[in-house]
Structures are given as C-alpha cells and as structure tokens.
Amino acid sequence: MIKFPEKFEWGAATASYQIEGAYNEDGKGESIWDRFTHQKGNISNNDTGDLACDHYHRFKEDVELMKEIGLDTYRFSIAWPRILPAGKGKINQRGIDFYKSLVDELLQAGIKPAATLYHWDLPQKLQDKGGWENRDTAKYFNEYARIMYKEFGDLIPRWITHNEPMVVSMVGNLWGEHAPGFTDPQKALQVAHNLLLSHGMAVKSFRESGIDGQVGITLNLNHVYPKTNSKEDQLAKDYCDAFNNRWFLDPVFKAKYPEKLMSLYQNEYDNPFEMEKGDLEIISRDIDFLGINYYSRAVVEYDESEKLNFKTVKPDGVEYTEMDWEVYPEGLTDLLLRLNKEYTKAPIFITENGAAYDDQIAEDGQVHDKKRVEYLEEHFKAAKQAIEAGVNLAGYYIWSLMDNFEWAYGYDKRFGIIFIDYENEQTRILKDSAKLLQDVIAKNGLDK
Numbered sequence: 001m002i003k004f005p006e007k008f009e010w011g012a013a014t015a016s017y018q019i020e021g022a023y024n025e026d027g028k029g030e031s032i033w034d035r036f037t038h039q040k041g042n043i044s045n046n047d048t049g050d051l052a053c054d055h056y057h058r059f060k061e062d063v064e065l066m067k068e069i070g071l072d073t074y075r076f077s078i079a080w081p082r083i084l085p086a087g088k089g090k091i092n093q094r095g096i097d098f099y100k101s102l103v104d105e106l107l108q109a110g111i112k113p114a115a116t117l118y119h120w121d122l123p124q125k126l127q128d129k130g131g132w133e134n135r136d137t138a139k140y141f142n143e144y145a146r147i148m149y150k151e152f153g154d155l156i157p158r159w160i161t162h163n164e165p166m167v168v169s170m171v172g173n174l175w176g177e178h179a180p181g182f183t184d185p186q187k188a189l190q191v192a193h194n195l196l197l198s199h200g201m202a203v204k205s206f207r208e209s210g211i212d213g214q215v216g217i218t219l220n221l222n223h224v225y226p227k228t229n230s231k232e233d234q235l236a237k238d239y240c241d242a243f244n245n246r247w248f249l250d251p252v253f254k255a256k257y258p259e260k261l262m263s264l265y266q267n268e269y270d271n272p273f274e275m276e277k278g279d280l281e282i283i284s285r286d287i288d289f290l291g292i293n294y295y296s297r298a299v300v301e302y303d304e305s306e307k308l309n310f311k312t313v314k315p316d317g318v319e320y321t322e323m324d325w326e327v328y329p330e331g332l333t334d335l336l337l338r339l340n341k342e343y344t345k346a347p348i349f350i351t352e353n354g355a356a357y358d359d360q361i362a363e364d365g366q367v368h369d370k371k372r373v374e375y376l377e378e379h380f381k382a383a384k385q386a387i388e389a390g391v392n393l394a395g396y397y398i399w400s401l402m403d404n405f406e407w408a409y410g411y412d413k414r415f416g417i418i419f420i421d422y423e424n425e426q427t428r429i430l431k432d433s434a435k436l437l438q439d440v441i442a443k444n445g446l447d448k
Contacts, residue, residue, distance in 0.1 A: 002384050003445040009112070009395030010441045011073035012066070012417065013352050015119035015163070017049045018404040020079065022056035026094040029085025031121035032131070036179035047410025053402055053420050056098065061428065063105045065418060066401065069434055070441040073112040075351060075397045076102070077119035077163065080144055087123030088140045096151055103155050114158035114397075116218065117145055117202065120168055120179070127180055132168070132191040135274070138198035145202035146209070153211040160291055160351065161202045164220040165195040166248055177408050189265065189273040196251050200282035207285075217252060218291030218351045221245050223335040224298045227313050232302035236310035239264075240300045243308055253343045255284035264308065289394065290344055291351035294379075295323075297331035322356040322413055327375060329382035336386035336393060347392050352399035353379055356406070356413040359431065367419045367431040376433060380446055398437060402428065 017033045024030075037048035055062055066074055080087065082095035106113045118141065126137050145161070162168070169192035172178040174185055182188075199217050206215040224241040226233035242261040250256055265272040303311040314320075319327040332353070339348060355375040359367050376398065387393050403416035411422060417434040421427040440446060 001443070001445055001447060002381060003443075004384065005387065006444075007394075008444060009072045009349075010437065010444075011071050011075055011112075011114070011395060011397040012069075012401035012437070013075035013397040013399050014055070014077070014401050014404065015116070016077045016079035016082070017052070017119070017121045018400075018406070019053040019055040019402065021049065021051040021054045023048075023050045025056070026082075026098070027085060027092040028079065028095060029081035029087070029092075030124040031079065031081045032124055032127045032179040033121050035124050035127075036181055039181075042181065043408055044410040044412050047405065047412075049405040052405045054426055055402075058426070059102050060105055062402070063102070063109050063111070065428060065430065066106075066111055067109040069417075069430070069438045071111050072441065073114055073158070073395065073397070074106055074401070075114040075116065075160070077116035077121075078148060079121050080118065080141075081121065081123040081125075083147065084123065084144055085125070087126035087137075088143060091147065099152070100155075103152065107155065112158065113156045114160065115148070115152065115156045116160040116163050117141075117148060118161065119163040120172075122179075131180055132194050133173075133187050135194055135197070138194050138201060141198040142201040142205055146205050149206060149209040149211055153209055153213070157213040158289075159206060159211075159213060159215045160218050161199040161215065162195055163218045163351075164293060165192060165199075165217075166220055166244065168192075168195060186269055186272060192247065193273050193275055193279070196248065196283045197279055199252070200279075200285050203285045203287060204282070214288035216287045216289040216291055216346075216349075218293060219245075219248050219252075220293040220295075220352075221249070221335055221339075222294065222296060222298045223331040223338065224300060225331075227299055227301040230302070233300070236300045236302040239308045240298055240310045240312070244298060249339075249343055251280060251283045252287070252290075253284065255280040261308075268307070287346065289347040289349055290339065291349045292335070292339070293352035293399070294332050294335060294350060295353065295355070296321075296325040297328045297334075299326075321371075321375070322358055323409075325355075327355070327378075329375075329378040332379055332382040333385045333389075336383070336391045337389055340386075340389075340391045345392060347394035349395045349397065350383065350393070351397050353396070354399035354415050354417075356415045359403075359414045359419055361419065361421065361429065365429070367429050369431045369433050372417070372431070372433040373436050376436060377446060377448070380440065398433075
C-alpha cells in the first residue's frame, strides 16, 4: 500500500471555455476564443466551445458526480468576459450569480473550490485594444481580480492568478495555434511579461483584500533531458529549459529573466520587450503555493540552424498518448525535486496531470480506459517518490474532470475521467479512471 500524507488533497480540474458552453448567454461578452473558433480553419473539424459540455446548465449534475468520486477539491476557471463583458467597467451580475451557484453547490458537497482567474479566455474587447501586448491589460486584469476577491473571498480559499502563461504567450502569439493566433516573437515576449506583471499585481491585491486563503500561479513545466551527454546537447538542454521553464520560473521566484536566453533575444532584437523599473519586484511577490501542470518530458538535441539552438526529439520504443506525448512519469519526480531544490519550499500542487486516449463506450455501457488508469497510477507513484524525497507536495488535480473542448484539437482528444457522449445528449459516464481516483481518495493511497 502506497499512502499519501494525511492532509493531501485530491481533485480534478477544468477550464471555463472548455466545458461551460453558453458562450453568448446571460450577458456574457465575446472572448478571444469565441472569435478564434468562429474563424474557419483554426480548429480541428471547425469545432467551437459554443456548447462544449453544457456545464453552464448542468453544473449541479456535474458536482453530484464530483461528490460521487469523492473529490476533496475542484479547480475551475472563471470566464473574465462572463463577469466583465468588455473586460472592464460594467459588471455582469448574472455571471457572478452563476459562479456563486457553482461554488455554493461545491461547498454543500464538501468540495473545496479552487478558482483560476485566467485560463485563456480574454475578453475580445480588450484584444481589440492590443490584448496582453498592451500593458493596460495587466491593470484591467488586476481590477477584475479585485472584483472576484470581493465577491468570493469568503467562499473560495484557493486562487490561481494564471494558467500556463507560457502557452498563452508562445502558443497563442508566437506559433499562432491558439487564440488570438499571432506569429510574432516580440509580441509573444511582451505578452509573457505583461501576463507575469498582472500576476504580481493580483497577488498584491489579494494580500490587501485580507482574504483568509492562498494565492499562487500555475505554470506548465517539463523536465528537459539532453539526447546525449555531449556539450552541444547539454547547451541545447539549457536553452530549452530557459525557454519552456525558466522564462516563467525565474521572474516569479528570483526577480530576473534567464541571462543566456535574454542575451540571445537582445542579439536578435534591439529591445525584446518593454519593461519598466520595478516590474520584476512586482512579479516576484511571495506566493502561497506553486501550481504545476505536468504531462511529459522534453528530450532535445543541439541544432544551430534553430534560433534557440535546440530541437526536440522523440525517443523510440516508448509509449505515447493520443496527443503524441511520451509517457514518462519519472519526469514528474525529477521536476518536483528540481523545483524543491532551486525554487521554492512553499507547497506545490500538481494542478494538471493526465492523458488523452481514444476512449470508447464498451458493450457493457462502460468506458474501460485501461491506459489512462495505468498512466495515472504511475504518476501517482512518481509524486509519492518526490514526497518521500522531501518535496512539499500538497495536492494533485487530474486533468480533466470530463472530456471537453481541447483547444486546437476541438473534440478529437479526450482527457476526461468522465466520458461525455456528445452524440447522445451529452450523457456523462464515469470511466474506469474515475473509479480509480474514487478508490485512491477513499484510501488516500494506492494498493500497488
């Protein structure tokens, strides 16, 4: 029997645009994802989140399923344009009422709410003014955060400012695969800085609010390994780590950007991005916890033809998920140990971990997702190894509670522990992985 610490928290996570639907109901404003998905060719099958899992109307049913699984905590995100349709100014009371109803339902079920303020659905009205490239957006985000703290401060004990600023900045503004769909390196760097700045501002506002709770940030991180032990591949590893991980970790915990990568950017551009004096002090304000999203590792080799001197490689003879991500639980242990050693002794929460597989309803009407069960079991063990080595790991949220709109992949990829039957009135079915989590929570551990 593998036992976890007594107060360890088990949960599942979702995001507003991916599950809520009701994209234009009850006064909600347009988001950049509403705009992006309605432009043909951006999303697989031209799918949109217009309906998604219809969680907006079915949240009571969904909370009942969370209660059945036994979740200690549930991580959800608040849709900024549901609260402030224009991103600032007039508050939409019906948006606040929806989240109050959701939180009340969670509390009645004995489930601790954990709210993410920003999981990518920027109000389109703010994008029209430059989006996250515009420094004023950080100010508007802080105003939005203050409203949330005032409305929910006595109800929600755990707050996450941002989910994956690396993905927002690079996938949305450098690679163009996510909303708003730009491919501009300097825009991406400015977006990354302003996101981090808004995080620091929202942490300060949280402290000033006097809320008896916790505030932190969620970063998507992957441990980076060189393909070989050559000096060149070690250099590639350093650049990849700086790009993927340290560009966000270092400002938050060390009030600086990685020097080697900053130097490279300065050689490429006269001024990579605008930063004001004191910004890094704001960004590096103390947080109560770090959230990490871990799915796989990165293996890299040196390639001088690449601007950042590295390219990722895919190891042979290993297992991959439907996302074509390598299954590598050891990377979670290595990452947690590294964070504990180099960055923080504060509590760490795994705010997302999971896998996409081609789930089908079996003849018995159930969903037997054996590979996901195995994936989760191995990652639970990897987390426990890190705890045994001294890491202050406080909780674990599975991604995701339910199958949902998986961004550029639309509904092609299923990450949920609850199956959504999109062809049959969105019927919910607990997969075997949900039953695994139910058992793990009941025992606070694994049998094997």
